[in-house]
Amino acid sequence: MPYITLEEHLPGITGLLEYRKDTAHPIRELTQLLLRGPSSLTEGERELIATIVSYRNECQFCTSAHTAAANILLGETETAEKIKLNIGSAPISDKMKALLTIASQVQQGGKSVTNESIDEAKFKGATDLEIHDTVLIASLFCLYNRYVDGLSTITPTITDFYQNLGHRLKDHGYNRLPEGYEHLKKRS
Numbered sequence: 001m002p003y004i005t006l007e008e009h010l011p012g013i014t015g016l017l018e019y020r021k022d023t024a025h026p027i028r029e030l031t032q033l034l035l036r037g038p039s040s041l042t043e044g045e046r047e048l049i050a051t052i053v054s055y056r057n058e059c060q061f062c063t064s065a066h067t068a069a070a071n072i073l074l075g076e077t078e079t080a081e082k083i084k085l086n087i088g089s090a091p092i093s094d095k096m097k098a099l100l101t102i103a104s105q106v107q108q109g110g111k112s113v114t115n116e117s118i119d120e121a122k123f124k125g126a127t128d129l130e131i132h133d134t135v136l137i138a139s140l141f142c143l144y145n146r147y148v149d150g151l152s153t154i155t156p157t158i159t160d161f162y163q164n165l166g167h168r169l170k171d172h173g174y175n176r177l178p179e180g181y182e183h184l185k186k187r188s
Contacts, residue, residue, distance in 0.1 A: 003152050009184045011154035011161075012061035013144055018181060027143075031174040034137050041130055043170075044073035045096055048083055049137045052100050053107045055084045059145035061155045066141075068166030095124040099134045106138035 006015035017024035035046045047070035054062035070080040082090040087100045098121035105112040113135070121131055156162070168177075 001152060002154060006151075006153065007181075008154070010181055011156050012065065013148050013153070014181060015153055016147060016151060017176070021176075024176070028174050028176060031140060034133060034140065036173040039130075039133065040127065041099075041133070042073070044070055045092075045099075046133075046137060047073055047169075048080060048092070048096070048100065049103045049134055050141045051080050052083055052087070053103055053138045053141040054145050056104060056107045057142060057145040057149075059149050061148050061153065062141065062145050064155075064162040065165050065169070068162040069169040072163075072166045072170050093124075095121065095126050095130075098124045099126055099130060102131065102134050103138035106135050107142060110139075 002015070004019070006019055010018055017028065035050065036043060039046065047066050050066040051063060051070050054066055067080045071077045074080070079091055083092065083100060087097050087104070090097065090100075092100070098117065102113055102117050102121055105114065105117060118131060121134075126134075
């Protein structure tokens with residue numbers, strides 16, 4: 001049960017962003033830029049960063065949402081599950097392994113990022129911009145995870161919900177839908 005009054009048909013972060021649209025606007029813009037804007041990392045790879053941070057923060061809503069989005073963008077379901085178990089043996093490039101390691105260190109705390117992990121990422125081909133964006137995405141998802149769980153938002157347990165949300169994130173990114181979310185009342 002959420003700690004504040006939120007729209008029942010808008011679980012997780014969506015309800016919070018609708019509750020306070022003025023603060024949601026810059027958060028959405030930054031997330032849209034980082035996860036859907038121009039980048040040498042694919043949208044699927046950036047969703048993997050959101051997934052690993054959310055998983056390690058034990059935020060069920062965000063883990064499920066970004067796992068679904070990553071699966072849809074990658075066109076398969078194996079990779080997101082494997083990074084949660086062991087980044088080192090996941091079927092991703094060595095560069096992504098190094099970047100996900102950095103994201104995991106950021107999740108623990110900013111000072112947990114080591115010179116060695118940065119050097120390893122650079123050695124594996126990561127650019128300064130990719131390292132920067134990995135740290136910023138990881139930091140942003142720490143904020144989201146704490147926002148969602150700190151206000152005890154509704155966390156659906158139905159897989160179809162997250163599949164639909166994953167498609168919405170793929171098709172519309174992190175922008176607010178122009179028509180809003182009233183249409184979701186029919187599904188809840």
